[in-house]
Amino acid sequence: MNISALQKERAKYHPKLPKSLVGAVKLVEGQKTESVANQKEIAELFPNTYGMPIITSEEGEKKRDRKPVNVGVILSGGQAPGGHNVISGIFDGIKKINPESKLFGFLGGPGGLVDHKYVELTAEIIDEYRNTGGFDIIGSGRTKLEEEAQFDKGLEIAKDLDLNALVIIGGDDSNTNACVLAEYYAKINAGVQVIGCPKTIDGDLKNEMIETSFGFDTATKVYSELIGNIQRDANSAKKYWHFVKLMGRSASHIGLECALQTQPNITLISEEVAEKQQTLGEIVNNMAGIIAKRAENGENFGVALIPEGLIEFVPEMKKLIAELNDILAEGTATEKEFKMLKKSHRMEWLASQLTEDSAKVFKSLPSGIAIQLTLDRDPHGNVQVSLIETEKLLGEMVKSKLNKMKAADQFSGKFGTQYHFFGYEGRCAAPSNFDTDYCYSLGYTASVLISDGKTGYMASVRNLTAPANEWIAGGVPTTLMMNMEKRHGHMKPVIQKALVDLNGAPYKYYISKRGEWAFNTKYIYPGPIQYFGPTEVCDQPTVTLKLEKEIM
Ligand code: FBP
Secondary structure, three states: OOOOHHHHHHHOOOOOOOHHHHOOEEEEEEEEOOOOOOHHHHHHHOOOOOOOEEEEEEEOOOOOOOOOOEEEEEEEOOOOOOHHHHHHHHHHHHHHHOOOOEEEEEOOOOHHHHOOOEEEOOHHHHHHHOOOOOOOOOOOEOOOOOOHHHHHHHHHHHHHOOOOEEEEEEOHHHHHHHHHHHHHHHHOOOOOEEEEEEEOOOOOOOOOOOOOOEOHHHHHHHHHHHHHHHHHHHHHHOOOEEEEEEOOOOOOHHHHHHHHHHOOOEEOOHHHHHHOOOOHHHHHHHHHHHHHHHHHOOOOOEEEEEEOOHHHHOHHHHHHHHHHHHHHOOOOHHHHHHHHOOHHHHHHHHHHHOOHHHHHHHHHOOHHHHHHHOOOOOOOOOOOHHHOOHHHHHHHHHHHHHHHHHHOOOOOOOOOEEEEEEOHHHHOOOOOHHHHHHHHHHHHHHHHHHHOOOOOEEEEEEOOOOOHHHOEEEEEEHHHHEEEEEEOOEEEEEEOOOOOOOOOHHHHHHHHHHHHHHHOOOOOOOOOOOOOOOHHHHOOOOHHHHHHOOOO
């Protein structure tokens, strides 16, 4: 493989581990747990894996003659920087248990387990991928593991390979399914443990025990570099407003973190829009107001950050999308009818199926956006928000508002736009030092949980604003994170998504500053991620984490 000079140097890096994982490890059980909500329903659905205790690793006594463990690993969902290090952490962990242990990677995501597509991950393969970005070591996929038939197919290959455990590296949906799988294998005494690892650049798989999902740190640093570069261009040319859409399917953690790192003029926070029940019109009016006020100071330029999931949080759009989801839910009679129609008749037919209010909103949208709302759902039934050009929708609407303001002598500036969408630029970036160490520690923790016979747990590494050797590793029962939610028209147990907390320190800090950032030009230019150099530059966690831990 041809590798860059940076890759060569990074290959030599030894990720840091919490000190409790460096030598022999003992696992200590804490309090029994319960789910965050709907305790009765979740307890009934997960009789074998509900209520287990939190587990913390501590330095222990060396155990001799431990048997080899065979583990299968699956990467699920969108790429996130550091996935390769989770895998190398598992590999090193199980080899430490016994050098005869084996690691198998299922290819192309959860589908690889069902279709029995796998590769044995040898030391040679692992060494090629240490400290690199991407999921290309085994690939990822979005196949949903939820049917018993799939679990049984998975068990066949697990038995063939003599697997003791599966590690599923994924976001909230994939870890929900991992927990269902753990429960099923426990119920039938399959002898296969299931451990999850918290992955997603979106940052919305977090709680008291999972301080952040991996990949969020690197991805937001990459986007912040790009936003900083754009801000410097905007401030140099002084002629464009840059509308930047940022990935993050639902939550606005990415937008908020990038705002905290770069201080742009406008950042929309979807959770605030929902809380204030803001209409699209109100959002546009606020943006146009800021643009007009900056124009009064001769500043016909600026940068606005727009979270990818925004439109699902605007109440009238949320209602419309929910109705469209029901009409277009896979396998329904309406979905079949929709697909049979000629493309030219589809929009009109859909409008006729919607409630009056939603039909009005649907018809008012630019046709390109209306079509984007009807495109195929992902396998979890979600609208693929990354395909919706919200930045252009807002840009067009702001432009027409400013034209009206101009006609009424309320705006005398110029408004030129440039549009950007940052998502894929960051998902496979070379992991920051934080993600490199965090991911390796997560993988290593998973191996420790496996060797102790645990199932239905998510690997957890906490105290992340401290130096890595002070991090606290252990396991959290996945049922602890669950509540009941409506999916595809049915109530289902799912891991509760962590949206931006409007009472949380990161958001509060942002609103205390946003007026100043809107009207003055207070840009920060973070520059590219640095891997070598002073700790203040190379080893900083996200601003979100620091504010949440109140160390700023
Ligand atoms: P995960 O939740 O699976 O980690 O995916 C994150 C994400 O990057 C979202 O931010 C984005 O909406 C989505 O994946 C895009 O996925 P795809 O490239 O498969 O369309």
